[in-house]
Amino acid sequence: MTSVLTAAAPLQTFDVERVRGEFPALQQTVHGHPLVYLDNGATTQKPNVVIESLERYYYLDNANVHRGVHELSERATDAYEGARETIRQFLHADTVKEIVYTSGTTEAINLVAYSYASRNIKSGDEILITEMEHHSNIVPWQMLCQQTGAELKVAPMNDNGELILEEYEKLLNPRTKLVGMVYVSNALGTINPVKQMVKMAHKVGAVTVVDGAQAVAHIPIDVKDLDCDFFAMSSHKVYGPTGMGALYGKERILEEMPPFQGGGDMIDYVSFEKTTFNKLPYKFEAGTPHIAGAVGFEAALKYVQNLGLGVISAHERGVLQYATQRILEIPGVRIIGTAGLKCSILSFVLNDVHPSDIGTILNLHGVAVRTGHHCAMPVMQHFDVPGTVRASIGLYNNREDIDIFIEALTRAKQMLT
Ligand code: PMP
Numbered sequence: 115m116t117s118v119l120t121a122a123a124p125l126q127t128f129d130v131e132r133v134r135g136e137f138p139a140l141q142q143t144v145h146g147h148p149l150v151y152l153d154n155g156a157t158t159q160k161p162n163v164v165i166e167s168l169e170r171y172y173y174l175d176n177a178n179v180h181r182g183v184h185e186l187s188e189r190a191t192d193a194y195e196g197a198r199e200t201i202r203q204f205l206h207a208d209t210v211k212e213i214v215y216t217s218g219t220t221e222a223i224n225l226v227a228y229s230y231a232s233r234n235i236k237s238g239d240e241i242l243i244t245e246m247e248h249h250s251n252i253v254p255w256q257m258l259c260q261q262t263g264a265e266l267k268v269a270p271m272n273d274n275g276e277l278i279l280e281e282y283e284k285l286l287n288p289r290t291k292l293v294g295m296v297y298v299s300n301a302l303g304t305i306n307p308v309k310q311m312v313k314m315a316h317k318v319g320a321v322t323v324v325d326g327a328q329a330v331a332h333i334p335i336d337v338k339d340l341d342c343d344f345f346a347m348s349s350h351k352v353y354g355p356t357g358m359g360a361l362y363g364k365e366r367i368l369e370e371m372p373p374f375q376g377g378g379d380m381i382d383y384v385s386f387e388k389t390t391f392n393k394l395p396y397k398f399e400a401g402t403p404h405i406a407g408a409v410g411f412e413a414a415l416k417y418v419q420n421l422g423l424g425v426i427s428a429h430e431r432g433v434l435q436y437a438t439q440r441i442l443e444i445p446g447v448r449i450i451g452t453a454g455l456k457c458s459i460l461s462f463v464l465n466d467v468h469p470s471d472i473g474t475i476l477n478l479h480g481v482a483v484r485t486g487h488h489c490a491m492p493v494m495q496h497f498d499v500p501g502t503v504r505a506s507i508g509l510y511n512n513r514e515d516i517d518i519f520i521e522a523l524t525r526a527k528q529m530l531t
Contacts, residue, residue, distance in 0.1 A: 475529060
């Protein structure tokens with residue numbers, strides 16, 4: 115097997131045609147048309163290096179991690195812990211103690227809700243989130259408020275889908291104990307000023323949780339620069355496997371938190387009288403983990419790092435601008451989410467046509483988009499739409515994809531209106 119764990123060689127400029135060739139799923143036809151994959155906000159396709167890393171792991175290295183004395187277990191442990199170090203570097207965290215594996219963003223946020231917040235938040239306290247959160251950053255806090263008697267507050271956005279920062283600031287007060295904020299809205303594409311929001315939240319002593327699910331594939335992340343207390347991410351949104359993700363937490367805070375789940379690996383010593391817990395980050399990782407997931411996650415992060423997030427985001431910005439300009443040529447299109455600072459996402463409605471009808475016709479042209487509420491129902495309520503059609507751009511999309519999408523959309527409009 116060749117270079118299975120090595121990522122793509124660094125590129126001087128972004129060669130999108132070469133990059134497309136590295137994603138086998140993109141080479142297929144759907145309903146007789148070349149696949150145009152514009153559903154990257156839901157999940158990204160995987161490059162060869164990621165698929166090969168998983169294959170190699172299962173072909174050669176598969177074993178359970180930690181405490182194994184045999185060769186395969188040592189290899190699996192090295193790969194698993196090596197991946198943690200790669201995630202640390204990707205996020206610019208200080209130490210691997212601050213990197214906890216989770217099944218994804220959702221589990222990472224729930225971990226904070228159960229382990230940190232249920233202990234530190236009580237009746238009379240407030241949790242502040244924004245109006246553009248994904249359900250993953252709404253429902254855990256609502257459940258927590260029900261349990262504790264704390265109150266959930268929501269910072270509003272304007273009709274461009276931008277957070278109204280003055281309103282956010284007004285809602286912060288000494289009762290605010292935790293602030294949850296999405297870095298990039300999956301429904302609108304809005305990039306929130308999270309560094310500033312974290313700073314403002316810290317002024318009132320609140321702990322901050324950044325939902326980085328849609329950010330990591332498009333924006334270089336430095337958790338120390340952001341100064342956030344927690345940062346949640348999913349591997350599958352950044353070209354890695356599903357069922358894998360990470361929670362970054364400041365060491366000092368994680369140290370004080372009790373375990374999330376009980377079981378193997380998270381313990382130091384167990385007796386029927388008393389159990390003591392493992393050190394960070396293992397205290398939060400009960401049971402046999404998704405070892406192959408970590409291996410694939412690492413390969414994905416290295417792939418993205420080798421291409422360069424700066425170059426990727428410049429390329430994607432160009433494609434998004436082109437798509438925005440082209441879609442506005444179609445009368446009746448209303449873009450949902452017109453923030454000044456956006457990435458990847460083009461959400462829209464077309465007259466009063468139901469989004470799923472449009473999605474169904476686009477699919478017949480080989481174009482994959484997502485339709486519906488995108489797990490952000492309050493965003494749909496704000497814009498008074500049942501849902502949107504969402505085209506979301508990844509690093510392998512080019513202008514030709516957009517041309518095909520626009521052509522298919524024009525046909526859909528002719529059929530449906
Ligand atoms: N937050 C945002 C902004 C998302 O886009 C998503 C995925 N759609 C999530 C959280 C949840 O991620 P996961 O399903 O990977 O846990």
